[in-house]
Amino acid sequence: MPHPLPEGPDERYAAYLAEGRIxxxxxxxxxxxxxxxxxxxxxxxxxxxxxxxxxxxxxVYATTVIRQRPDKGGPYNLCLVDMEEGVRFPGRVEGPEPExxxxxxxxxxxxxxxxxxxxxxxxPS
Amino acid sequence: MSFRGKVAAVxxxxxxxxEAPGLSHLDLTAMAAKQALDEAGLSFGDVDGLFAANLQNIxxxxxxxxxxxxxxxxxxxTQIGGSSPVAHLIWAALALDAGLIDTALxxxxxxxxxxxxxxxxxxxxxxxxxxxxxxxxxxxxSYALSTSRHIYEYGTTREQxxxxxxxxxxxxAMNPDAFMRGPLTREEVxxxxxxxxxxxxxxxxxxxxxxxxxxxxxxxxxxxxxxEPVYLLGAAMAxxxxxxxxxxxxxxxxxxxxxxxxxEMAGLTPADIDVLELYDAFSINPxxxxxxxxxxxxxxxxxxxxxxxxxxxxxxxxxxxxxxLSCVHPGxxxxxxxxxxxxxxxxxxxxxxxxxAKTAISHGNxxxxxxxxxxxxxxxxxx
Numbered sequence: 001m002p003h004p005l006p007e008g009p010d011e012r013y014a015a016y017l018a019e020g021r022i023x024x025x026x027x028x029x030x031x032x033x034x035x036x037x038x039x040x041x042x043x044x045x046x047x048x049x050x051x052x053x054x055x056x057x058x059x060v061y062a063t064t065v066i067r068q069r070p071d072k073g074g075p076y077n078l079c080l081v082d083m084e085e086g087v088r089f090p091g092r093v094e095g096p097e098p099e100x101x102x103x104x105x106x107x108x109x110x111x112x113x114x115x116x117x118x119x120x121x122x123x124p125s
Numbered sequence: 126m127s128f129r130g131k132v133a134a135v136x137x138x139x140x141x142x143x144e145a146p147g148l149s150h151l152d153l154t155a156m157a158a159k160q161a162l163d164e165a166g167l168s169f170g171d172v173d174g175l176f177a178a179n180l181q182n183i184x185x186x187x188x189x190x191x192x193x194x195x196x197x198x199x200x201x202x203t204q205i206g207g208s209s210p211v212a213h214l215i216w217a218a219l220a221l222d223a224g225l226i227d228t229a230l231x232x233x234x235x236x237x238x239x240x241x242x243x244x245x246x247x248x249x250x251x252x253x254x255x256x257x258x259x260x261x262x263x264x265x266x267s268y269a270l271s272t273s274r275h276i277y278e279y280g281t282t283r284e285q286x287x288x289x290x291x292x293x294x295x296x297x298a299m300n301p302d303a304f305m306r307g308p309l310t311r312e313e314v315x316x317x318x319x320x321x322x323x324x325x326x327x328x329x330x331x332x333x334x335x336x337x338x339x340x341x342x343x344x345x346x347x348x349x350x351x352x353e354p355v356y357l358l359g360a361a362m363a364x365x366x367x368x369x370x371x372x373x374x375x376x377x378x379x380x381x382x383x384x385x386x387x388x389e390m391a392g393l394t395p396a397d398i399d400v401l402e403l404y405d406a407f408s409i410n411p412x413x414x415x416x417x418x419x420x421x422x423x424x425x426x427x428x429x430x431x432x433x434x435x436x437x438x439x440x441x442x443x444x445x446x447x448x449x450l451s452c453v454h455p456g457x458x459x460x461x462x463x464x465x466x467x468x469x470x471x472x473x474x475x476x477x478x479x480x481x482a483k484t485a486i487s488h489g490n491x492x493x494x495x496x497x498x499x500x501x502x503x504x505x506x507x508x
Contacts, residue, residue, distance in 0.1 A: 010254065035255075036255045061274070061375075062270040062271065062273045062274045062277075062375055063270070063273050064266055064269035064270050064272075064273055064321050064322050064323075065319075065321070065322040066260060066261075066262050066266055066321050067318075067319045067320055067321060067322070076260060078259055078260065078261055078266050078270070079270070080270060080369075080370055080375075088370055088371075089370070090255060090256045090259055090261075090368075090370040091259060092259050099322065103273060103274065103277045104277075114258065115258075117258070119258050119259075
């Protein structure tokens with residue numbers, strides 16, 4: 001094939017997760033990390049993205065509680081976590097009551113199985 | 126490039142504000158369009174530029190054009206969320222100024238209330254695969270996340286957010302078209318059912334039916350129309366992201382870019398603006414837009430709106446129709462920021478009329494604080 005297709009970045013991310021690894025991309029041109037996965041760096045538009053495993057350490061950047069009736073599962077947390085590498089993950093902090101998740105809270109990423117798929121969630125650290 | 130004063134709104138129309146059982150979104154759109162054209166002294170046959178995006182047709186201009194029996198020379202249906210009809214002003218102005226068209230009809234209609242759940246929905250038609258596994262309640266949860274950050278960084282209070290909803294209701298009480306006009310107190314907003322912290326149901330826009338339409342033409346032709354023209358002095362758009370997790374600073378939107386660009390084209394500053402129509406999908410929105418558009422410093426939006434700051438008799442008249450919070454919000458609210466601005470500058474607004482209003486701003490928001498469009502209007506004196 002004259003123009004071989006690259007590996008799909010969404011598929012690559014999911015494959016790493018299935019292996020138990022949380023990996024994001026790093027741009028060899030501007031040295032910034034990238035999430036969600038892409039084929040080109042959204043910061044400098046370079047094309048030298050490679051994969052790196054994250055430390056898993058992060059800080060809650062923003063948080064809310066989605067209110068839901070108890071018979072539908074009750075309230076749950078929704079947050080954004082700034083990872084040590086400088087990317088932001090959407091996520092959920094598990095453990096504390098959802099309203100006790102606070103901005104600035106130190107958290108650690110964990111992979112859990114949810115609805116049959118691996119998903120990154122966070123625990124207080 | 127500037128189209129300052131080159132085009133003008135010559136007619137506006139509203140239809141089915143609130144509930145319109147038995148009618149389709151196209152019926153409502155047609156009613157609003159007819160009213161706008163009648164005001165202008167024009168007819169459907171005069172429309173050669175059609176600008177229509179909605180949440181019930183993927184190919185909006187095709188459905189609307191077919192229903193109205195319009196065969197446009199040029200049409201536009203850019204869909205960037207609720208700000209879309211405000212963005213269409215820019216394309217209409219360019220096309221009119223270039224002579225590609227002579228009469229532009231911008232229209233929007235929705236039966237979101239009557240057909241609950243049957244709109245084109247991002248959650249079914251466009252999975253956002255990195256956010257959706259966490260169960261966001263779009264779009265509320267995205268604005269709630271942003272609000273959490275505004276509270277954290279600037280000390281914005283629950284009371285200040287509530288005062289935005291109270292102000293909207295006070296304006297709505299003076300607008301016979303508004304859907305919710307009964308009294309509303311700060312305590313009632315705060316004590317209402319919590320939806321997504323810190324928002325209660327009263328911090329969230331209405332879910333209504335409704336349609337709006339605006340007719341634009343070149344300023345030289347506008348002077349021959351039935352009503353006094355309201356001139357487009359400046360307009361600008363921007364978007365930085367689709368998903369809230371991709372906005373670097375959740376307390377700053379790209380209205381911080383569209384405001385300065387629109388003001389530059391208009392040759393005005395925030396201090397020159399008499400009336401503001403700021404897309405209030407949630408109570409945080411006017412606070413953020415007052416800051417981003419330069420009406421107060423970043424972080425001072427909360428104190429600005431507190432204790433009636435944007436209510437009737439306050440320091441600045443904001444959302445004088447009652448806004449998306451109390452007047453109308455049929456899926457996308459942008460067109461209504463345009464219609465109210467024009468009506469205010471023509472002096473059509475009865476009890477809620479802002480005295481001697483010469484300039485007004487229509488600010489559209491789309492997605493999850495994603496797209497921002499600012500339009501600045503003026504009457505004959507401002508040219």
